Amino acid sequence: MNTTADAIIIGGGIVGAACAYYLSERGLAVHLIERDFPASGTSRACDGLILQWDKLPGAELSLGLASQKLWHQLAEELETEIGFEQAGTIFLAEQADQMEVGEQKAAALSGSGQRAEVLTPKELRELEPELAPDLAGGILFPDDLQVDPRRATLAMLAAARRRGAQIHRGEPVLDLQHAPGDKAIITGVITPGGSIAAPHIICAAGVWSAEIARMAGLDIPIRPRKGHILVCDIHPKKIHHPLLEGGYATTVQSAAEDVQVALAAEMTTAGSLLLGSSREFAGFDRRVLLAVIRAIAQRAARFLPGLVYSSIIRSYAGLRPWSPDHLPVIGPAEHAPGFYLASGHEGAGIGLAPITGKLIADWVTSATLPPYASAVLPSRFEDAMEDKTNVLI
Numbered sequence: 001m002n003t004t005a006d007a008i009i010i011g012g013g014i015v016g017a018a019c020a021y022y023l024s025e026r027g028l029a030v031h032l033i034e035r036d037f038p039a040s041g042t043s044r045a046c047d048g049l050i051l052q053w054d055k056l057p058g059a060e061l062s063l064g065l066a067s068q069k070l071w072h073q074l075a076e077e078l079e080t081e082i083g084f085e086q087a088g089t090i091f092l093a094e095q096a097d098q099m100e101v102g103e104q105k106a107a108a109l110s111g112s113g114q115r116a117e118v119l120t121p122k123e124l125r126e127l128e129p130e131l132a133p134d135l136a137g138g139i140l141f142p143d144d145l146q147v148d149p150r151r152a153t154l155a156m157l158a159a160a161r162r163r164g165a166q167i168h169r170g171e172p173v174l175d176l177q178h179a180p181g182d183k184a185i186i187t188g189v190i191t192p193g194g195s196i197a198a199p200h201i202i203c204a205a206g207v208w209s210a211e212i213a214r215m216a217g218l219d220i221p222i223r224p225r226k227g228h229i230l231v232c233d234i235h236p237k238k239i240h241h242p243l244l245e246g247g248y249a250t251t252v253q254s255a256a257e258d259v260q261v262a263l264a265a266e267m268t269t270a271g272s273l274l275l276g277s278s279r280e281f282a283g284f285d286r287r288v289l290l291a292v293i294r295a296i297a298q299r300a301a302r303f304l305p306g307l308v309y310s311s312i313i314r315s316y317a318g319l320r321p322w323s324p325d326h327l328p329v330i331g332p333a334e335h336a337p338g339f340y341l342a343s344g345h346e347g348a349g350i351g352l353a354p355i356t357g358k359l360i361a362d363w364v365t366s367a368t369l370p371p372y373a374s375a376v377l378p379s380r381f382e383d384a385m386e387d388k389t390n391v392l393i
């Protein structure tokens with residue numbers, strides 16, 4: 001197979017699927033190359049929460065709000081069920097000082113039109129009777145959303161395929177092709193089946209993006225940040241909103257190397273309760289560790305005491321693609337013309353997948369870009385790489 005395309009996407013997780021969706025919408029001939037099967041990476045080992053209150057003001061929140069709108073559109077446009085729900089989320093304050101933090105987040109978001117309702121302990125228990133009686137209160141964010149990440153990935157890929165996109169499964173990208181006269185220019189990919197040439201090569205390989213970027217001569221500092229999830233059978237008990245403890249946002253924004261645990265509880269449309277969340281840097285190790293499972297279970301039981309009577313039916317770990325400044329890496333590479341990154345979303349890749357796909361389509365088709373697009377460009381890391389090279393010289 002030696003063929004050509006308008007754009008090649010490396011990686012069939014939710015971000016690659018969103019890129020395929022928006023690029024094919026613009027009429028481009030797209031090939032997506034996945035080494036295993038769609039959603040075989042982090043996009044099937046995660047929660048499906050689309051939050052705004054955990055975002056920092058500026059580019060991160062702008063991306064979040066733009067993607068929230070796109071998720072509403074996708075829920076209408078996609079032809080298959082994606083587990084889309086607007087259940088809102090509840091920020092749980094264990095103590096009074098966390099209530100203040102929650103209220104600050106509510107005030108910060110109100111300027112962006114996001115609703116927030118401050119809940120007294122009594123109101124909190126009326127909404128969620130399973131919660132511990134001694135919590136200081138909570139904040140309901142009714143505009144937060146939920147999807148089933150795996151189903152959403154498959155639905156976007158199916159839509160792209162209907163528009164002519166070719167989805168390759170079980171086919172790793174082994175290397176990139178470079179222009180004969182200028183090695184910096186990327187012109188295609190090499191797989192075991194042959195080569196595909198295209199003027200736009202998009203790396204959406206999640207935590208494996210640094211490895212692909214190296215093939216393009218770039219040193220992009222995306223690292224795997226591991227997270228465990230427990231799946232609980234809580235029938236007939238039920239929580240009505242996804243619940244996150246106030247300290248969750250702190251663990252998201254921290255860059256600590258050791259294990260961080262904060263409650264995130266979400267009911268799936270299939271009726272299971274997903275419990276998280278942990279964060280740690282453990283390389284590419286995806287093994288489930290009993291000590292982390294125990295820590296998550298203990299934290300969950302602190303907020304939902306009735307869980308001590310339910311069973312954990314399964315557990316798994318996924319790897320979040322972490323970037324050092326807590327912003328994703330989206331757009332064309334300055335030092336490798338033809339090569340683009342769509343990665344580094346850490347714990348927000350489900351929420352931010354649609355805006356990532358749309359920004360990539362905007363770059364590729366030279367559409368007008370929103371102001372926040374420049375804050376997430378790969379050049380912020382490429383420049384550091386160039387500085388290092390200068391020091392060595």
Ligand SMILES: Cc1cc2nc3c(=O)[nH]c(=O)nc-3n(C[C@H](O)[C@H](O)[C@H](O)COP(=O)(O)OP(=O)(O)OC[C@H]3O[C@@H](n4cnc5c(N)ncnc54)[C@H](O)[C@@H]3O)c2cc1C
Pocket residue numbers: 010011012013014015016033034035036037038039040041042043044045046047048049050171172173174204205206207208212226227228229276277317318319320321342343344345346347348349350351352
């Ligand atoms: C425990 C946990 C909970 C989370 N909860 C949430 C949440 O509630 N909300 C949220 O927004 N985000 C959440 N996330 C984060 C989210 O899951 C990720 O940001 C997102 O799934 C990343 O998607 P991706 O497409 O970039 O990567 P992936 O899904 O990992 O896809 C990358 C793909 O690239 C493929 N690939 C790699 N190398 C090659 C190659 N050489 N050739 C071809 N293909 C290749 C892989 O096989 C893989 O399928 C969570 C993550 C974890 C771990």
